[in-house]
Amino acid sequence: MTKIVNSWNDFDPLKHVIVGRADNSVIPPEEPATSEKVPVDSEMRGMWGPRPTETVEKANAQLDNYAKVLEGLGVKVDRPTPLQWNQEIKTPDFRTESGMTQMPPRDILLTIGNEIMASANSFRCRYFEYLAYWPLMNEYFEADPEFKWTQAPRPRLTDKSYKHNYYDEKITLEERLVRTANKDFVTTEAEPMWDAADVMRMGKDLFIQHGLTTNLKAMEWFKRYYPDLRVHSLNFPGDPYPIHIDATFVPLRPGLIINNPHRPLPEDQRKIFEANDWEIVSAATPAHDEPPALCYSSVWLSMNCLVVDHKTVIVEESEVYQAEQMDKLGMNVIPVPLRDAYAFGGGLHCATADVYREGGCEDYFPNQAGDTTLV
Ligand code: DAV
16 A cells, blocks of 8 residues: 655655646736735736746746755655646636646645645635646545545635725835734635645644635634644734745744744744743844845745754755754754745745655644634
8 A cells, every 4th residue: 555645744754745836827917815915015016927938947947956956855756737827717706817826836735644635725816726736636546545635615706705995005014014913804704715825734733824815714614624633823913914824933843933023923822832842933034135026925935944854954045044043943954046936936835735744643732722722
Protein backbone atom coordinates (compact mmCIF):
# COMPACT_ATOMS: atom_id res chain seq x y z
CA MET A 1 0.00 0.00 0.00
CA THR A 2 1.41 3.38 -0.95
CA LYS A 3 0.91 6.21 1.48
CA ILE A 4 1.09 9.50 -0.42
CA VAL A 5 -0.75 12.07 1.67
CA ASN A 6 -0.08 12.90 5.32
CA SER A 7 0.51 16.26 6.99
CA TRP A 8 -0.68 17.66 10.30
CA ASN A 9 1.38 20.81 10.71
CA ASP A 10 3.90 23.11 9.06
CA PHE A 11 7.08 21.90 10.73
CA ASP A 12 7.45 18.11 10.81
CA PRO A 13 9.95 16.64 8.29
CA LEU A 14 8.75 17.48 4.78
CA LYS A 15 8.91 14.67 2.21
CA HIS A 16 6.52 15.64 -0.58
CA VAL A 17 5.25 19.04 -1.67
CA ILE A 18 3.55 20.88 -4.52
CA VAL A 19 5.35 23.95 -5.90
CA GLY A 20 3.27 26.41 -7.98
CA ARG A 21 3.86 27.77 -11.47
CA ALA A 22 3.46 31.29 -12.83
CA ASP A 23 2.32 30.32 -16.36
CA ASN A 24 -0.66 32.21 -17.83
CA SER A 25 -1.07 34.37 -14.73
CA VAL A 26 -3.47 37.26 -14.99
CA ILE A 27 -4.03 40.38 -12.94
CA PRO A 28 -7.77 39.98 -12.44
CA PRO A 29 -10.21 42.86 -12.95
CA GLU A 30 -11.67 44.46 -9.85
CA GLU A 31 -14.47 42.60 -8.11
CA PRO A 32 -16.07 43.03 -4.68
CA ALA A 33 -13.49 40.96 -2.75
CA THR A 34 -10.33 42.14 -4.51
CA SER A 35 -11.18 45.82 -4.54
CA GLU A 36 -10.55 45.82 -0.80
CA LYS A 37 -7.45 43.69 -0.89
CA VAL A 38 -5.50 45.71 -3.45
CA PRO A 39 -4.00 48.62 -1.50
CA VAL A 40 -5.45 51.99 -2.57
CA ASP A 41 -2.07 53.31 -3.70
CA SER A 42 -1.17 50.15 -5.63
CA GLU A 43 -0.19 50.59 -9.26
CA MET A 44 -2.47 47.60 -9.95
CA ARG A 45 -5.67 49.56 -9.34
CA GLY A 46 -7.74 49.67 -12.49
CA MET A 47 -5.22 47.51 -14.33
CA TRP A 48 -5.97 43.99 -15.46
CA GLY A 49 -4.94 41.43 -18.04
CA PRO A 50 -2.18 38.86 -18.58
CA ARG A 51 1.01 39.53 -16.63
CA PRO A 52 4.01 40.49 -18.80
CA THR A 53 5.72 37.42 -20.29
CA GLU A 54 9.14 38.46 -19.08
CA THR A 55 7.92 38.56 -15.46
CA VAL A 56 6.30 35.13 -15.86
CA GLU A 57 9.58 33.69 -17.15
CA LYS A 58 11.59 35.19 -14.31
CA ALA A 59 9.11 33.91 -11.72
CA ASN A 60 9.11 30.44 -13.26
CA ALA A 61 12.92 30.33 -13.27
CA GLN A 62 12.94 30.95 -9.51
CA LEU A 63 10.08 28.51 -8.85
CA ASP A 64 11.90 25.82 -10.87
CA ASN A 65 15.06 26.47 -8.90
CA TYR A 66 13.10 26.31 -5.63
CA ALA A 67 11.75 22.91 -6.71
CA LYS A 68 15.32 21.74 -7.44
CA VAL A 69 16.56 22.88 -4.03
CA LEU A 70 13.74 20.94 -2.37
CA GLU A 71 14.53 17.85 -4.42
CA GLY A 72 18.16 18.22 -3.34
CA LEU A 73 16.90 18.00 0.25
CA GLY A 74 15.18 14.71 -0.55
CA VAL A 75 11.70 16.19 -0.92
CA LYS A 76 9.54 14.92 -3.78
CA VAL A 77 8.13 17.86 -5.74
CA ASP A 78 4.99 17.94 -7.90
CA ARG A 79 3.82 20.81 -10.07
CA PRO A 80 0.30 21.91 -11.05
CA THR A 81 -1.04 21.88 -14.61
CA PRO A 82 -1.50 25.46 -15.84
CA LEU A 83 -4.85 26.53 -17.27
CA GLN A 84 -5.54 29.46 -19.54
CA TRP A 85 -6.62 31.98 -16.91
CA ASN A 86 -7.27 34.77 -19.37
CA GLN A 87 -10.84 33.72 -19.99
CA GLU A 88 -14.20 34.65 -18.58
CA ILE A 89 -15.57 32.90 -15.50
CA LYS A 90 -19.32 32.49 -15.47
CA THR A 91 -21.60 30.66 -13.06
CA PRO A 92 -25.37 30.97 -12.57
CA ASP A 93 -24.57 33.54 -9.86
CA PHE A 94 -21.79 35.77 -11.17
CA ARG A 95 -19.57 36.62 -14.07
CA THR A 96 -16.02 37.99 -14.07
CA GLU A 97 -13.57 38.61 -16.88
CA SER A 98 -10.70 36.31 -15.89
CA GLY A 99 -9.11 33.84 -13.53
CA MET A 100 -5.78 34.44 -11.80
CA THR A 101 -2.95 31.91 -11.48
CA GLN A 102 -1.68 28.59 -10.11
CA MET A 103 1.32 30.10 -8.32
CA PRO A 104 0.22 29.84 -4.69
CA PRO A 105 -1.17 26.35 -4.06
CA ARG A 106 -1.19 27.20 -0.33
CA ASP A 107 -4.26 29.41 -0.84
CA ILE A 108 -6.22 26.61 -2.48
CA LEU A 109 -5.20 23.28 -0.93
CA LEU A 110 -5.53 22.43 2.76
CA THR A 111 -3.88 19.20 3.85
CA ILE A 112 -5.12 17.72 7.12
CA GLY A 113 -3.89 14.20 7.79
CA ASN A 114 -4.73 12.01 4.80
CA GLU A 115 -7.09 14.58 3.30
CA ILE A 116 -6.46 17.40 0.85
CA MET A 117 -9.36 19.79 0.56
CA ALA A 118 -9.82 22.50 -2.03
CA SER A 119 -10.89 25.73 -0.34
CA ALA A 120 -13.92 28.01 -0.66
CA ASN A 121 -12.18 31.18 -1.82
CA SER A 122 -13.98 34.53 -1.69
CA PHE A 123 -12.37 35.94 -4.85
CA ARG A 124 -14.56 35.23 -7.85
CA CYS A 125 -11.46 35.14 -10.09
CA ARG A 126 -10.19 32.16 -8.10
CA TYR A 127 -13.35 30.09 -8.53
CA PHE A 128 -11.75 27.51 -10.84
CA GLU A 129 -8.15 27.68 -9.61
CA TYR A 130 -8.47 24.22 -8.00
CA LEU A 131 -8.59 22.70 -11.49
CA ALA A 132 -4.83 23.21 -11.87
CA TYR A 133 -4.32 20.74 -9.01
CA TRP A 134 -6.92 18.16 -10.04
CA PRO A 135 -4.52 16.06 -12.16
CA LEU A 136 -2.28 15.67 -9.08
CA MET A 137 -5.23 14.92 -6.81
CA ASN A 138 -6.33 12.25 -9.22
CA GLU A 139 -2.83 10.71 -9.23
CA TYR A 140 -2.73 10.63 -5.43
CA PHE A 141 -6.23 9.18 -5.40
CA GLU A 142 -5.22 6.33 -7.69
CA ALA A 143 -2.02 5.55 -5.77
CA ASP A 144 -3.04 6.03 -2.13
CA PRO A 145 -6.12 4.08 -1.02
CA GLU A 146 -6.37 6.20 2.14
CA PHE A 147 -6.24 9.58 0.42
CA LYS A 148 -9.38 11.65 0.92
CA TRP A 149 -9.86 14.00 -2.02
CA THR A 150 -12.28 16.69 -0.95
CA GLN A 151 -13.82 19.92 -2.09
CA ALA A 152 -15.27 22.30 0.50
CA PRO A 153 -18.81 23.54 -0.20
CA ARG A 154 -18.50 25.90 -3.17
CA PRO A 155 -19.56 29.39 -2.19
CA ARG A 156 -22.02 31.02 -4.54
CA LEU A 157 -20.30 34.41 -4.35
CA THR A 158 -23.43 36.35 -5.19
CA ASP A 159 -23.59 40.03 -4.29
CA LYS A 160 -24.83 38.97 -0.82
CA SER A 161 -21.37 37.64 0.03
CA TYR A 162 -19.81 41.12 0.07
CA LYS A 163 -20.44 44.48 1.70
CA HIS A 164 -21.01 46.93 -1.09
CA ASN A 165 -20.32 50.17 0.71
CA TYR A 166 -17.08 48.81 2.16
CA TYR A 167 -14.49 50.01 -0.30
CA ASP A 168 -13.74 53.69 0.12
CA GLU A 169 -10.60 55.12 -1.40
CA LYS A 170 -10.71 58.11 0.95
CA ILE A 171 -10.54 56.02 4.10
CA THR A 172 -7.36 56.72 6.09
CA LEU A 173 -4.99 54.00 7.28
CA GLU A 174 -6.10 54.69 10.87
CA GLU A 175 -9.76 54.26 9.93
CA ARG A 176 -8.91 51.09 8.07
CA LEU A 177 -7.14 49.72 11.15
CA VAL A 178 -10.12 50.54 13.37
CA ARG A 179 -12.30 48.62 10.94
CA THR A 180 -10.11 45.52 10.90
CA ALA A 181 -9.70 45.67 14.71
CA ASN A 182 -13.52 45.65 14.92
CA LYS A 183 -13.50 42.58 12.66
CA ASP A 184 -15.40 44.49 10.02
CA PHE A 185 -14.33 42.93 6.72
CA VAL A 186 -15.51 43.14 3.11
CA THR A 187 -16.92 39.62 3.20
CA THR A 188 -20.30 39.01 4.87
CA GLU A 189 -21.50 35.93 6.76
CA ALA A 190 -23.84 34.90 3.93
CA GLU A 191 -22.02 31.58 3.42
CA PRO A 192 -18.74 29.92 4.51
CA MET A 193 -15.75 31.40 2.64
CA TRP A 194 -12.10 30.67 3.32
CA ASP A 195 -8.63 30.59 1.79
CA ALA A 196 -6.50 27.63 2.82
CA ALA A 197 -3.62 30.00 3.68
CA ASP A 198 -5.71 31.42 6.53
CA VAL A 199 -5.56 28.07 8.34
CA MET A 200 -2.58 27.32 10.59
CA ARG A 201 -2.51 23.59 11.21
CA MET A 202 -1.17 22.40 14.56
CA GLY A 203 -2.18 18.77 14.95
CA LYS A 204 -5.37 18.69 17.03
CA ASP A 205 -5.78 22.46 16.78
CA LEU A 206 -6.60 24.62 13.77
CA PHE A 207 -5.90 28.33 14.21
CA ILE A 208 -7.77 30.25 11.56
CA GLN A 209 -7.38 33.93 10.74
CA HIS A 210 -10.62 35.87 10.60
CA GLY A 211 -10.00 38.51 7.94
CA LEU A 212 -10.78 39.67 4.43
CA THR A 213 -10.67 36.18 2.94
CA THR A 214 -12.06 33.95 5.71
CA ASN A 215 -15.28 34.52 7.66
CA LEU A 216 -16.72 33.13 10.88
CA LYS A 217 -19.17 30.86 9.11
CA ALA A 218 -16.16 29.05 7.64
CA MET A 219 -14.88 28.40 11.17
CA GLU A 220 -18.25 27.05 12.21
CA TRP A 221 -18.13 24.82 9.15
CA PHE A 222 -14.64 23.56 10.12
CA LYS A 223 -15.87 22.78 13.63
CA ARG A 224 -18.62 20.56 12.30
CA TYR A 225 -16.51 18.96 9.59
CA TYR A 226 -13.62 18.10 11.91
CA PRO A 227 -15.34 17.21 15.22
CA ASP A 228 -12.11 15.70 16.56
CA LEU A 229 -10.11 18.90 16.02
CA ARG A 230 -10.37 22.19 17.93
CA VAL A 231 -11.00 25.27 15.85
CA HIS A 232 -9.74 28.68 17.00
CA SER A 233 -10.39 32.08 15.55
CA LEU A 234 -7.43 34.48 15.57
CA ASN A 235 -7.37 38.05 14.36
CA PHE A 236 -4.53 40.51 13.98
CA PRO A 237 -5.76 44.10 14.41
CA GLY A 238 -2.55 45.80 13.18
CA ASP A 239 -3.04 44.55 9.63
CA PRO A 240 -4.92 46.94 7.34
CA TYR A 241 -5.38 44.15 4.73
CA PRO A 242 -5.66 40.94 6.75
CA ILE A 243 -5.36 38.09 4.32
CA HIS A 244 -3.61 34.78 5.04
CA ILE A 245 -1.96 33.93 8.33
CA ASP A 246 1.42 32.98 6.83
CA ALA A 247 3.04 36.43 6.77
CA THR A 248 1.72 37.18 10.26
CA PHE A 249 1.96 34.18 12.56
CA VAL A 250 4.40 31.46 11.51
CA PRO A 251 5.33 28.36 13.55
CA LEU A 252 8.96 27.20 13.27
CA ARG A 253 8.84 24.11 15.48
CA PRO A 254 6.78 22.79 18.39
CA GLY A 255 6.82 25.56 21.01
CA LEU A 256 7.99 28.44 18.81
CA ILE A 257 6.11 30.93 16.62
CA ILE A 258 7.25 34.17 14.99
CA ASN A 259 4.69 36.98 14.95
CA ASN A 260 4.69 40.03 12.69
CA PRO A 261 5.49 42.94 15.09
CA HIS A 262 3.06 45.23 13.21
CA ARG A 263 0.31 42.66 13.67
CA PRO A 264 0.69 41.35 17.23
CA LEU A 265 -1.74 38.73 18.42
CA PRO A 266 -4.07 40.38 21.01
CA GLU A 267 -3.46 39.48 24.67
CA ASP A 268 -6.63 37.45 25.16
CA GLN A 269 -5.74 35.25 22.20
CA ARG A 270 -2.19 34.65 23.48
CA LYS A 271 -3.34 32.73 26.54
CA ILE A 272 -3.59 29.36 24.85
CA PHE A 273 0.00 29.65 23.60
CA GLU A 274 1.33 30.83 26.98
CA ALA A 275 -0.58 28.16 28.89
CA ASN A 276 1.14 25.46 26.82
CA ASP A 277 4.63 27.04 26.99
CA TRP A 278 4.76 28.20 23.41
CA GLU A 279 7.03 31.16 22.82
CA ILE A 280 5.84 33.92 20.50
CA VAL A 281 8.80 35.93 19.15
CA SER A 282 8.57 39.14 17.09
CA ALA A 283 9.74 38.50 13.55
CA ALA A 284 12.74 40.38 12.17
CA THR A 285 12.32 43.52 10.07
CA PRO A 286 11.95 42.88 6.34
CA ALA A 287 15.00 43.71 4.21
CA HIS A 288 12.89 45.66 1.69
CA ASP A 289 10.92 48.90 2.08
CA GLU A 290 8.53 48.08 -0.73
CA PRO A 291 7.09 44.93 -2.27
CA PRO A 292 8.17 44.22 -5.87
CA ALA A 293 6.18 45.72 -8.77
CA LEU A 294 2.59 44.52 -9.33
CA CYS A 295 2.58 42.57 -6.05
CA TYR A 296 -0.52 42.11 -3.87
CA SER A 297 1.40 41.16 -0.78
CA SER A 298 3.25 43.27 1.76
CA VAL A 299 6.99 43.37 2.55
CA TRP A 300 6.24 40.85 5.30
CA LEU A 301 6.61 38.01 2.84
CA SER A 302 10.02 38.16 4.55
CA MET A 303 8.60 35.80 7.20
CA ASN A 304 6.71 33.59 4.75
CA CYS A 305 9.28 30.83 5.07
CA LEU A 306 9.05 27.09 4.45
CA VAL A 307 10.01 24.91 7.41
CA VAL A 308 11.61 21.67 6.17
CA ASP A 309 12.00 20.09 9.61
CA HIS A 310 12.36 21.23 13.25
CA LYS A 311 15.89 22.46 12.57
CA THR A 312 15.80 23.58 8.93
CA VAL A 313 14.05 26.49 7.28
CA ILE A 314 14.09 27.98 3.79
CA VAL A 315 14.18 31.79 3.84
CA GLU A 316 14.10 34.10 0.82
CA GLU A 317 17.67 34.88 -0.18
CA SER A 318 17.46 38.68 0.12
CA GLU A 319 15.77 38.55 3.56
CA VAL A 320 19.01 38.79 5.49
CA TYR A 321 17.50 39.98 8.78
CA GLN A 322 14.97 37.19 8.84
CA ALA A 323 17.72 34.67 8.06
CA GLU A 324 19.89 36.07 10.86
CA GLN A 325 17.02 35.78 13.33
CA MET A 326 16.28 32.19 12.29
CA ASP A 327 19.92 31.36 12.86
CA LYS A 328 19.75 32.87 16.37
CA LEU A 329 16.62 30.84 17.03
CA GLY A 330 18.64 27.71 16.34
CA MET A 331 17.45 26.96 12.81
CA ASN A 332 19.70 26.05 9.89
CA VAL A 333 18.84 28.47 7.13
CA ILE A 334 18.73 27.60 3.45
CA PRO A 335 18.49 30.79 1.37
CA VAL A 336 16.49 30.51 -1.86
CA PRO A 337 15.71 33.42 -4.23
CA LEU A 338 11.98 33.85 -4.88
CA ARG A 339 11.33 37.60 -5.00
CA ASP A 340 10.59 37.52 -8.73
CA ALA A 341 7.63 35.24 -7.97
CA TYR A 342 6.13 37.37 -5.15
CA ALA A 343 3.82 39.32 -7.47
CA PHE A 344 2.19 36.07 -8.56
CA GLY A 345 0.74 35.40 -5.13
CA GLY A 346 3.27 35.25 -2.36
CA GLY A 347 6.47 33.84 -0.93
CA LEU A 348 8.09 30.50 -0.14
CA HIS A 349 5.23 29.18 2.00
CA CYS A 350 2.47 30.46 -0.32
CA ALA A 351 4.20 28.88 -3.33
CA THR A 352 3.88 25.38 -1.83
CA ALA A 353 1.25 23.01 -0.47
CA ASP A 354 2.02 20.03 1.75
CA VAL A 355 1.51 16.51 0.48
CA TYR A 356 3.53 14.52 3.01
CA ARG A 357 5.24 15.34 6.27
CA GLU A 358 6.31 12.72 8.76
CA GLY A 359 4.51 12.66 12.08
CA GLY A 360 0.96 12.36 13.27
CA CYS A 361 -1.79 14.35 14.89
CA GLU A 362 -0.20 15.64 18.12
CA ASP A 363 -1.92 17.52 20.92
CA TYR A 364 0.29 20.60 21.35
CA PHE A 365 -2.33 22.51 23.35
CA PRO A 366 -3.70 20.25 26.08
CA ASN A 367 -4.48 23.38 28.10
CA GLN A 368 -7.24 25.16 26.18
CA ALA A 369 -6.90 28.52 27.93
CA GLY A 370 -8.27 31.81 26.60
CA ASP A 371 -11.25 32.43 24.40
CA THR A 372 -10.04 31.72 20.87
CA THR A 373 -12.63 29.00 20.44
CA LEU A 374 -15.45 31.52 20.76
CA VAL A 375 -16.24 32.12 17.14
O1 DAV B 1 1.39 40.49 4.38
O2 DAV B 1 0.57 40.82 2.41
C1 DAV B 1 0.61 37.91 2.30
C2 DAV B 1 0.18 36.48 2.40
C3 DAV B 1 0.15 35.84 1.09
N1 DAV B 1 -0.30 34.47 1.18
C4 DAV B 1 0.73 40.10 3.40
C5 DAV B 1 0.14 38.73 3.44
